[in-house]
Amino acid sequence: MTNATIANEPSAAASAAENPAATIPALRLDRVSYSYTKGGKKVLDGRSHDFQPGMVPALTGPSGAGKTTLLSRLSGLAVPTEGRVLYHGNDLAKTDRYRYRSHDIGVIFQSFNLLPALTVAENIILSMDASGKTFDRPKTQIAKELIAKVRLRPEYADERILHLSGGEQQRVAIARALSYDPSIILADEPTGNLDLGTQNDIMAIFRSLAHDEGRCVIIVTHSPEVAAQSDEVYELAKLL
Amino acid sequence: MFVLKNAWKTVIRNKGRNILIILIVAIIAAAATVGLAIRNAADNARETGLASTSVTATIGVDRSKLMEQAKSSSSSSSSSSSSSSSDSKPDFDAMREAMENSSLTLADYEKYAKASSVNVGTYYSESTGVSGTDSFQPVESTTSNSANSGSSSSSSSSSSSGSSSSGSEGSTQQDPGRGGPGGDQGGMQGMTSGDFTLTGFSSDKAVAAAKNGTFTMTSGKVFGYGTDDNGKVIISKALADFNDLKVGDTITVTNPNDTSKTYKLTIGGIYENTTSSNTDSAGPMGGTSQDADNAIYTSVSTLKSLGLDSTTTAADDDDDTSTQLSYTYVLDNADDYETFASDVKKAGLDDTHTVQSSDVENYEASLVPLDNLAKFALTLLVVVLVVGAVVLIVLNLFNIRERKYEVGVLTAIGVNKVKVAAQFAIELLIVTMCGIALGVAGGAAASVPVSNQLLASQVSAQQTEAASQQAQFGRGADMGGGAPGQTSQQGESSGSNDSSGSSNGSGSTGANAAPNEPGGMRGGMSRAVDYVSSINATVNFKVIGQLILIGLGLTLVSALVGIIFVMRYEPLQILADRS
Numbered sequence: 001m002t003n004a005t006i007a008n009e010p011s012a013a014a015s016a017a018e019n020p021a022a023t024i025p026a027l028r029l030d031r032v033s034y035s036y037t038k039g040g041k042k043v044l045d046g047r048s049h050d051f052q053p054g055m056v057p058a059l060t061g062p063s064g065a066g067k068t069t070l071l072s073r074l075s076g077l078a079v080p081t082e083g084r085v086l087y088h089g090n091d092l093a094k095t096d097r098y099r100y101r102s103h104d105i106g107v108i109f110q111s112f113n114l115l116p117a118l119t120v121a122e123n124i125i126l127s128m129d130a131s132g133k134t135f136d137r138p139k140t141q142i143a144k145e146l147i148a149k150v151r152l153r154p155e156y157a158d159e160r161i162l163h164l165s166g167g168e169q170q171r172v173a174i175a176r177a178l179s180y181d182p183s184i185i186l187a188d189e190p191t192g193n194l195d196l197g198t199q200n201d202i203m204a205i206f207r208s209l210a211h212d213e214g215r216c217v218i219i220v221t222h223s224p225e226v227a228a229q230s231d232e233v234y235e236l237a238k239l240l
Numbered sequence: 241m242f243v244l245k246n247a248w249k250t251v252i253r254n255k256g257r258n259i260l261i262i263l264i265v266a267i268i269a270a271a272a273t274v275g276l277a278i279r280n281a282a283d284n285a286r287e288t289g290l291a292s293t294s295v296t297a298t299i300g301v302d303r304s305k306l307m308e309q310a311k312s313s314s315s316s317s318s319s320s321s322s323s324s325s326s327d328s329k330p331d332f333d334a335m336r337e338a339m340e341n342s343s344l345t346l347a348d349y350e351k352y353a354k355a356s357s358v359n360v361g362t363y364y365s366e367s368t369g370v371s372g373t374d375s376f377q378p379v380e381s382t383t384s385n386s387a388n389s390g391s392s393s394s395s396s397s398s399s400s401s402g403s404s405s406s407g408s409e410g411s412t413q414q415d416p417g418r419g420g421p422g423g424d425q426g427g428m429q430g431m432t433s434g435d436f437t438l439t440g441f442s443s444d445k446a447v448a449a450a451k452n453g454t455f456t457m458t459s460g461k462v463f464g465y466g467t468d469d470n471g472k473v474i475i476s477k478a479l480a481d482f483n484d485l486k487v488g489d490t491i492t493v494t495n496p497n498d499t500s501k502t503y504k505l506t507i508g509g510i511y512e513n514t515t516s517s518n519t520d521s522a523g524p525m526g527g528t529s530q531d532a533d534n535a536i537y538t539s540v541s542t543l544k545s546l547g548l549d550s551t552t553t554a555a556d557d558d559d560d561t562s563t564q565l566s567y568t569y570v571l572d573n574a575d576d577y578e579t580f581a582s583d584v585k586k587a588g589l590d591d592t593h594t595v596q597s598s599d600v601e602n603y604e605a606s607l608v609p610l611d612n613l614a615k616f617a618l619t620l621l622v623v624v625l626v627v628g629a630v631v632l633i634v635l636n637l638f639n640i641r642e643r644k645y646e647v648g649v650l651t652a653i654g655v656n657k658v659k660v661a662a663q664f665a666i667e668l669l670i671v672t673m674c675g676i677a678l679g680v681a682g683g684a685a686a687s688v689p690v691s692n693q694l695l696a697s698q699v700s701a702q703q704t705e706a707a708s709q710q711a712q713f714g715r716g717a718d719m720g721g722g723a724p725g726q727t728s729q730q731g732e733s734s735g736s737n738d739s740s741g742s743s744n745g746s747g748s749t750g751a752n753a754a755p756n757e758p759g760g761m762r763g764g765m766s767r768a769v770d771y772v773s774s775i776n777a778t779v780n781f782k783v784i785g786q787l788i789l790i791g792l793g794l795t796l797v798s799a800l801v802g803i804i805f806v807m808r809y810e811p812l813q814i815l816a817d818r819s
Contacts, residue, residue, distance in 0.1 A: 077652065077812045102654020113649045113815055117253060129242045130655045176653075 025050035026088070026184050026216035027074060033082035034069055043069045046083065049234055051218055053183065056210045058227040059220040061236030067220050068110075068188070070236065074218065075107045075186050076100045087184075102131045106177030108187040112169045114161045120147065120172050121157040124179045131180035146175040151201065167194050174205065185209060185217045191226055203229045243659050247666040261635055262675040268628035269679020269787060270686065275621035276783045277687040278694070281775040282614035286607060294361075295577045296449070297569045297597040299344060299352065299589065306592040344593070346551050349567040355587030356580045361570035363446035366540055368548045368563040369434025369529050370493040370503065378435040378528040379482045434496035437529045438473075438536045440543035441465075449568065452513055452532040460487035460509030463539050470545045471538075472508035478533035480510045493536075503546050505538065574600055609698035609771050616694065625790065633798040636668055640802045647806055648814030661806045665799035669792075676791040684779035692774050699771045 028051070034044040043066045051057055051074075061067055072078045073085050076097040085092045092100060101107070114123045124143040128135065135142055147157055150171035161169060170190065177185055187206070191199040203226065210217045210231070219230055227233050251258055311334075346364070353360045372378055441447045443465060448454065455476075463472040475485070485491065487507055495501035513532060528534050543549040543563070550565040571577045581595040589595070640647075643664075650660050 072812055077815075098651075098654050098656045100654070101652065107652070109652070109815065111815070113652055115646060115649055122249075126246070127653050129245065130650070130653050132242070 024088070025086075026053045027051040027218070028086040028089075029070075029073075029083070030086060031083035032070070032073060032080040032085060034066070034073065034080045038081070044073075044080070047236075048083075051184075051216050053216045054210055054214045055231045056206055056217045056219060056229075057232045057234055058230035059218060059234050059236065060222060060224075060227050062222070065236040067222075067236060071186060071188055071220050075105055102127075103133070103180070104182050105184045105186055106180070106182040108170070108173045108177045108185070108190050110188040110192065112173040114169060114172055114176070116160065116162045119158050119160055120152070120164070120175075123161060123172060124176050127176045128179045133180050142179065143175075146179055147172075149178070150175045150205065167198050170194065170202070174202070178209070183215055185215055186220075187217070188220045189222075190219060191221065191223060196225075199226070200229075242655075243663045243666060247663045247670065250663070251667050251670050257639070258671045261632075261671050262678065264631055264635070265628070265672050265675025265791075266679035266682060268624055268631075269676045269791065270683035271624040271679075272621055272628075272787060272790065273680050273683025273779060273783065274687045274690050275617040275624065276786055277683070277779050278617035278691045278775070279614050279621070280780070280783055281691065281778075282607075282610050282617075285610060285775055293573070293599075295571045295574055295597050295599045297571060297577055297580060297595055297600075298567065299349065299569075299584070299593050300596050301343075302592050302594050309592065344565075344567075346549075346565060346567070349565075352584045352587055352589065353569060356583040358576040358579045358583070359572055360576075360580060361445070362568065363441070363443045363449070363570065364540070364565060364567040365439050365441045365446045365450070366543050366548075366550050366563050366565050367437050367439040368543070368553070369496050370436050370438045370536070370548075371496040371499065372435040373492050373494060373502070376483055376485075376491045376493065379476075379478050379531060379533040380528045434529045436493060436534045436536050438493070438538065438543070438548065440538050440540035440549065442540050445570070446568070447537065450537070452535055455511040455513045458510050458512050460507070462511075463508045463537075463542070465539045465541055467541050467545070469508070469539060470542050471504065471506050472542065473505045473536050473538040474509040474511050475507055475536050476533045477510050477512045479536075480507070482533075486510070503548075505536070505542075511537070571597075574603075606771050609695055609702050610775060612698050612702075613691070613695050613775075616698075617691075625794070629794050629797060632668075632672070632794055633801050636664075636798040636802050637805070640664060640805050644809060644814055647809050648811045651809070651811035652815055657807055657809075661799075661803040664802050664806065665795070668799050668802070669795050672791055672795045673788075676787060680779065680784055680787055687779055688776070695775060702771060 029047050029049045032044055032047045033042055035042045047070065059067055059070065073080050073092075076085075076087075076092050079085070079093040079097075087095070087100060087104060115126070118126065121140060121143045124146060125139045128139050128142065144154060144157060147154060152168060152171050152175075156164070156168065156172075161172065164172065174187075174190070177187075185206070190206070191202055194202065206217045206219065207229070209215050219226060221227060349362070349364065353362045439450070441450070444462070447462060457474070458477050460474065462474055463469045473491075475491075480486065483491070485507055487509060489507050491505050491507060493503050493505065495503075540549060544552070547553075548563055550563040553563040569580065571580055577595075577597055577600055584595050647657075647660055651657055
């Protein structure tokens with residue numbers, strides 16, 4: 001557990017050095033470039049970066065800097081036009097990304113992407129089913145524990161997503177992302193719809209996931225407060 | 241497993257929409273069930289209707305074909321033969337000759353019976369005219385003929401044969417008139433002259449199929465068919481009463497063209513026709529020999545011993561006597577009939593002859609409403625299935641478009657697109673199978689009453705058509721389709737032809753059908769076909785299997801459309817559109 005609250009490169013390097021397991025990055029960007037049309041304007045240009053486990057790195061940058069584009073490459077929803085995204089050393093472009101998405105990475109989308117017709121528990125269990133993993137406890141029990149973990153009241157389990165507020169939906173999305181025990185958690189503007197109190201609450205959860213459970217929790221945000229609470233800041237500058 | 245579970249959950253979740261789809265599918269399935277059941281029942285009726293009953297068949301001559309051939313042959317040799325007649329007049333002689341030559345002999349018939357690969361039973365009867373003597377005279381109301389017969393019959397024949405000779409020039413006996421009523425009797429409408437019709441039968445079966453219908457013995461018994469019983473005959477009760485004869489008496493008849501030739505016959509029995517014979521319909525034109533009461537029955541063996549059998553009379557050239565041969569084949573079932581027909585063709589029966597069966601033809605005539613119903617059912621089936629497929633595809637398409645977001649979310653959380661597509665297909669399958677199950681149940685309950693109701697309307701439509709023709713023509717018109725067995729030739733010249741048929745001793749041309757004839761039709765003019773008026777359109781496993789196959793096919797087709805949609809979606813695109 002580090003107490004680095006000021007995000008800067010040296011502190012990140014220091015924490016990596018303290019933790020020997022962090023020498024193998026969970027995710028590595030290897031000269032990643034992306035353009036919507038071939039030979040067109042590049043949204044990302046030769047980005048390289050390592051994301052270490054046990055850390056909460058923040059991806060920041062102004063609008064149009066390619067935050068969301070990079071997030072889709074990291075989450076395996078799309079592949080870069082040039083360069084590679086490596087998960088534990090394996091090129092995502094060459095592996096089964098369905099399996100990667102369902103198994104290894106938990107994405108908290110900006111718009112949550114929960115199924116409105118399903119209840120909170122059903123949404124969580126759906127992801128657990130989709131991962132194909134086996135669990136040591138009944139799935140409903142895990143779902144209940146996760147609901148408690150994101151500090152939702154237990155009676156929300158059987159509530160339809162439609163009936164939940166934005167903040168509550170966000171917590172469900174987090175619970176869903178945690179449900180199948182992925183090693184990487186990717187959160188896109190996780191505090192966008194939240195008041196400050198809840199924001200801190202959520203950030204505390206993320207830090208605990210990284211520091212206590214050794215996961216890599218990548219947060220995409222343009223909020224300086226959130227960036228300040230992360231372990232390292234990886235800033236994307238707008239390409240000219 | 242995930243796919244199945246998810247599919248089931250989704251089906252349960254969207255109850256309202258799925259119930260709607262189930263209802264639509266159920267209606268389609270019910271209509272398809274009725275359609276399939278009707279077709280199935282019609283096929284069954286066609287196949288099994290004559291499968292277990294024996295079928296009688298005859299070999300008939302196709303006169304028009306024969307005449308065509310005669311024409312072509314005469315025109316080819318026109319310079320030599322048709323010197324006087326030229327082209328303006330038909331070459332009557334050639335045609336008559338052709339028709340005479342076309343008649344088959346007993347040996348021919350037997351050859352064909354042997355040629356068949358199926359089990360063929362045969363019987364035949366031979367009829368010839370004989371004249372009475374002073375001591376033995378025909379039943380008749382006027383004395384005109386008795387004078388003739390008294391003064392012996394070279395002249396008597398002229399009066400009585402006048403009616404028939406025009407029609408019977410040459411031997412026309414083999415033409416039952418395109419499977420006319422009782423066509424199996426080999427059409428003896430062109431009958432020879434004489435006061436009596438002496439008919440020889442080959443077996444009890446032949447007697448049972450006698451043209452005048454069935455009879456009962458009032459005294460004595462029916463002759464045997466061996467040579468021991470040669471000379472034994474049975475005569476009608478009316479004839480016996482008229483001549484004051486009883487069993488054991490001897491009667492003498494003469495050759496109608498040569499009174500010096502006499503034949504002595506012993507009365508072995510006296511019979512009475514059970515079906516009322518139409519003695520009246522003989523009319524002034526028909527000879528007394530056409531009167532059912534003037535029919536003398538004996539065995540073919542007797543005829544042979546008298547030199548009156550068809551082989552002998554055909555062999556002698558004097559033409560003073562002609563014996564009509566009516567040869568009938570008995571087949572075990574309709575399939576055997578088809579085999580027999582083709583076997584006979586192979587055995588060398590030429591094109592001018594056709595194998596016909598009034599049983600089969602009557603049966604097919606009775607199936608006309610059923611066939612119409614089957615056609616209707618096919619149309620119904622096609623329309624219902626096409627509409628069903630379109631509705632199902634459209635519903636599924638809307639469904640999947642609506643669930644685009646769900647596809648995006650599922651693929652984003654790592655559910656393979658193939659699995660998503662499979663889930664959608666399984667959902668559709670669950671829903672349509674429920675619908676089909678409901679529809680089959682409903683259709684099965686409805687198919688019997690519905691199909692019988694539809695059949696009843698078809699029958700009445702058929703009967704109305706027949707009735708309107710009856711009103712227009714004053715008789716059943718041969719419009720084809722309605723009653724193919726009916727021939728205008730038979731019905732038209734009712735007076736002589738019809739009565740000759742009846743008096744010649746076997747049944748179904750008369751106004752009253754011999755009841756023992758399978759599918760026996762009322763004769764001649766007022767013939768009514770007993771249409772098949774009820775079918776057993778029950779739903780069997782075959783129908784259910786077909787329906788499930790159809791349902792699977794429809795589901796797969798509409799699911800395929802959905803799968804194409806799912807496959808086209810990119811999760812990122814869907815989610816990007818959303819946010």
